[in-house]
Amino acid sequence: MQSEKNILHFSPVPLYTQIKEVLRNRILNGTYQCHDQMPSESELTKIFGVSRITVRQALDHLQKEGLIFKIHGKGTYVSKPKVFQNLGKLQGFGEAMSGMGYEIVSELIDQKVIPADKTVSLKLNVNKDELVYEIRRVRYLNRSPLSLDVTYIPKAIGERLVKEDLAHRDIFLILENDYGYSLGQADLQIESILADDVLAELLHVDAGAPILRIERLTFTTNNQPLDFEYLYYRGDAIQYRLRIERGPI
Amino acid sequence: MQSEKNILHFSPVPLYTQIKEVLRNRILNGTYQCHDQMPSESELTKIFGVSRITVRQALDHLQKEGLIFKIHGKGTYVSKPKVFQNLGKLQGFGEAMSGMGYEIVSELIDQKVIPADKTVSLKLNVNKDELVYEIRRVRYLNRSPLSLDVTYIPKAIGERLVKEDLAHRDIFLILENDYGYSLGQADLQIESILADDVLAELLHVDAGAPILRIERLTFTTNNQPLDFEYLYYRGDAIQYRLRIERGPI
DNA sequence: TAAGTTATCATGTCATAACAAGTTCTGACC
DNA sequence: GGTCAGAACTTGTTATGACATGATAACTTA
Numbered sequence: 001m002q003s004e005k006n007i008l009h010f011s012p013v014p015l016y017t018q019i020k021e022v023l024r025n026r027i028l029n030g031t032y033q034c035h036d037q038m039p040s041e042s043e044l045t046k047i048f049g050v051s052r053i054t055v056r057q058a059l060d061h062l063q064k065e066g067l068i069f070k071i072h073g074k075g076t077y078v079s080k081p082k083v084f085q086n087l088g089k090l091q092g093f094g095e096a097m098s099g100m101g102y103e104i105v106s107e108l109i110d111q112k113v114i115p116a117d118k119t120v121s122l123k124l125n126v127n128k129d130e131l132v133y134e135i136r137r138v139r140y141l142n143r144s145p146l147s148l149d150v151t152y153i154p155k156a157i158g159e160r161l162v163k164e165d166l167a168h169r170d171i172f173l174i175l176e177n178d179y180g181y182s183l184g185q186a187d188l189q190i191e192s193i194l195a196d197d198v199l200a201e202l203l204h205v206d207a208g209a210p211i212l213r214i215e216r217l218t219f220t221t222n223n224q225p226l227d228f229e230y231l232y233y234r235g236d237a238i239q240y241r242l243r244i245e246r247g248p249i
Numbered sequence: 250m251q252s253e254k255n256i257l258h259f260s261p262v263p264l265y266t267q268i269k270e271v272l273r274n275r276i277l278n279g280t281y282q283c284h285d286q287m288p289s290e291s292e293l294t295k296i297f298g299v300s301r302i303t304v305r306q307a308l309d310h311l312q313k314e315g316l317i318f319k320i321h322g323k324g325t326y327v328s329k330p331k332v333f334q335n336l337g338k339l340q341g342f343g344e345a346m347s348g349m350g351y352e353i354v355s356e357l358i359d360q361k362v363i364p365a366d367k368t369v370s371l372k373l374n375v376n377k378d379e380l381v382y383e384i385r386r387v388r389y390l391n392r393s394p395l396s397l398d399v400t401y402i403p404k405a406i407g408e409r410l411v412k413e414d415l416a417h418r419d420i421f422l423i424l425e426n427d428y429g430y431s432l433g434q435a436d437l438q439i440e441s442i443l444a445d446d447v448l449a450e451l452l453h454v455d456a457g458a459p460i461l462r463i464e465r466l467t468f469t470t471n472n473q474p475l476d477f478e479y480l481y482y483r484g485d486a487i488q489y490r491l492r493i494e495r496g497p498i
Numbered sequence: 499t500a501a502g503t504t505a506t507c508a509t510g511t512c513a514t515a516a517c518a519a520g521t522t523c524t525g526a527c528c
Numbered sequence: 529g530g531t532c533a534g535a536a537c538t539t540g541t542t543a544t545g546a547c548a549t550g551a552t553a554a555c556t557t558a
Contacts, residue, residue, distance in 0.1 A: 014541060040508060051543045056509090064313075069472050072509050073550030079472070192441040192459035192484030210441035210459045210484075235441030235459075263511060289538060300513045305539090321539050322520030 015050050016057035022048075023058060027067050027078055038068060038076040106149075106167045109136040109202070113155060120152045123217050123228040133158025137166060138202050145203045148232040157226075171227065172218075181220055189215040192235070203234050210235030256297050262429075264299050265306035271297075272307060276316050276327055287317060287325040355398075358385040358451070360411050362404060369401045372466050372477040382407025386415060387451050394452045397481040406475070420476065421467075431470040438464040441484070452483050459484030 008018065026032050039047060044055040059076060062068045070076045115129040124132065135151040135158070151171065153161060157179070164174050175181045193213050200207040212233040220226050256267050275281050288296060293304040308325060311317045319325045364378040373381060384400040384407070400420065402410060406428070413423050424430040442462050449456040461482040469475050 016541080042508085053544090054542060057541085069470075070509065071471060071551085073507085073552085075508055075551095192461040192482070194459050208457070210443050212441040212461070233441070265511080291538085302514090303512060306511085319539065320521085322537085323522085324538060 009049075015048075016054045016061070019044075019048055019050070019055065019058040020061050023062060024065075024067060027062075032078050034078055036078050038078060040075060106137040106139045108166055109138060109148075111135045111158075111162050113158070116152070120228060124152060124154060124225050126154065131155045133162065135161070135166070146234055148199060148202050148230075150230040150232075152228040153226070175226065181226060182222075183218060183220060183226070186216055186218040199232055203232070205234060256299070258298075264297075265303050265310070268293075268297055268299065268304065268307040269310050272311060273314075273316060276311075281327050283327055285327050287327065289324060355386040355388045355416050357415055358387060358397075360384045360407075362407070365401070369477060373401060373403060373474050375403065380404045382411065384410070384415070384420075395483055397448060397451050397479075399479040399481075401477040402475070424475070430475060432467060432475070435465055435467040448481055452481070454483060 009015065011018070023032075023038075032038055038044075038059075041052055041055050041059070044059075045052050048055065059068065059070070063070060067079055068076055069079055112134055113131050114134050116124065116126055116132045118128060120126075120132060121128045121130065126132065132155055133151075133153045135149075135153070137149045137151075138145055139147045139149060157175075160179065161171065161174065164178075172183060176183055191213050193211050195203065195205050195207055195209045195211045197207050199205075199211060200209065203211075205211075212231075212235050214229075214231040214233065216227075216229045216231060217225055218227040218229075255271060256264065258264065260267070272281075272287075281287055287293075287308075290301055290304050290308070293308075294301050297304065308317065308319070312319060316328055317325055318328055361383055362380050363383050365373065365375055365381045367377060369375075369381060370377040370379065375381065381404055382400075382402050384398075384402070386398045386400070387394055388396045388398060406424070409428065410420065410423065421432060425432055440462050442460050444452065444454055444456055444458045444460045446456050448454075448460060449458065452460075454460075461480075461484050463478075463480040463482065465476075465478045465480060466474055467476040467478075
């Protein structure tokens with residue numbers, strides 16, 4: 001019946017999902033390469049032995065993921081993997097830059113247990129004056145200071161974190177891979193400020209230099225606040241690139 | 250034939266788009282309220298006089314926008330409007346703030362046809378020195394200047410745009426609703442700079458004040474660059490809030 | 499040769515139809 | 529009364545078929 005023996009017509013997983021996975025793999029492993037034209041919808045119906053509506057459903061999902069794009073009247077094509085493709089996702093800075101050929105190291109400035117002030121307690125959903133960990137690090141990109149990260153994290157997690165190699169490992173990766181937390185959404189707030197003396201010294205800029213200040217509150221997939229950070233980036237460094245998708249209203 | 254006289258079966262705009270707009274309006278104006286159950290798919294087919302596949306296409310889009318959610322076997326429901334729901338999506342600033350209780354007006358500083366410089370030509374994918382429109386606007390939030398938007402757009406589109414009411418309408422909305430462009434992704438680049446004299450005067454800040462500079466390149470769903478902008482925000486205003494989701498890779 | 503027309507193939511839209519599967523309510527049976 | 533089967537909803541998946549519309553190449557015509 002079907003030319004593709006990988007496609008099971010009697011399976012709890014929908015046909016369009018199976019087809020989507022097969023096509024995704026072929027794109028990722030290079031069977032269909034960047035800017036290649038994919039088989040047309042009618043060809044795919046023959047290849048997989050399904051109807052056109054099923055093929056279109058699989059393609060729609062892949063398009064939503066950004067792996068392919070369609071041109072009316074011409075065909076379906078494999079998207080060029082863009083630098084930004086994986087951004088616009090929540091990720092730490094090291095996570096973002098490593099894999100892009102940059103070497104990121106962090107210098108631990110200090111780490112201490114402090115009572116949560118009003119802002120931190122609100123963000124992390126703890127009582128005021130409840131103890132939390134404050135971790136201050138300066139991140140270097142190719143020997144040049146790039147940002148000061150001030151992280152607030154519940155005391156229980158902080159106690160484990162401070163034993164880790166925070167100079168080379170991303171906190172998000174530790175939380176996810178080592179501690180098993182599942183990171184979900186994050187709220188970002190961005191503003192522009194002037195460097196004070198402390199920032200100026202740490203980031204090797206003049207006092208009064210422009211600084212990009214990002215406030216980030218990260219949640220688990222269960223919507224529990226987990227990590228609250230202030231990120232002070234040097235204003236002259238290309239900072240955050242986001243690939244965001246349109247959603248109306 | 251159809252119970253809904255607003256739905257035109259012989260129109261260049263697809264039926265599912267018309268239905269999507271009608272339903273969206275009913276959600277926004279409160280006809281269908283938060284957590285209300287929407288009419289079932291079979292009811293909607295009768296209401297609008299279309300087939301179920303068309304209704305589902307409209308609902309799928311609304312779901313992707315986050316306005317509704319479905320529960321298998323139960324029904325379709327109106328989502329609770331979240332503060333961040335509409336952020337982290339690509340949207341113009343007015344689009345973001347209106348509906349949040351703020352009044353946004355824009356002042357048109359100037360609009361002119363200029364030859365594309367190297368940056369603009371690269372971003373918009375046109376030849377260097379090819380003519381493009383440059384539109385400069387200052388946006389006011391409750392009488393207070395908030396940002397300078399410098400928009401570069403291909404000449405053909407710009408010629409139509411400059412006839413519009415750019416003081417009160419969002420460019421993105423005009424492009425989408427009036428011109429039928431389907432906006433897809435956008436690349437954002439954010440940095441922090443100091444206000445020069447021009448910016449200082451336009452934004453009512455001192456020269457040297459911190460400014461948030463956002464470079465935004467917006468694509469159609471066909472991945473054609475459509476709109477390239479520099480957004481200069483006052484650094485002391487809460488700027489951009491993004492709700493971003495974690496994605497694999 | 500250049501310009502216009504047509505054929506062909508691509509995706510986009512829409513209709514009708516059927517069955518699967520999850521939820522809820524009802525009514526029969528114990 | 530409590531339980532359980534089933535009817536009557538819901539959304540989810542899939543098929544088949546049709547026509548519209550955009551893009552392109554081949555063909556025709558001036």
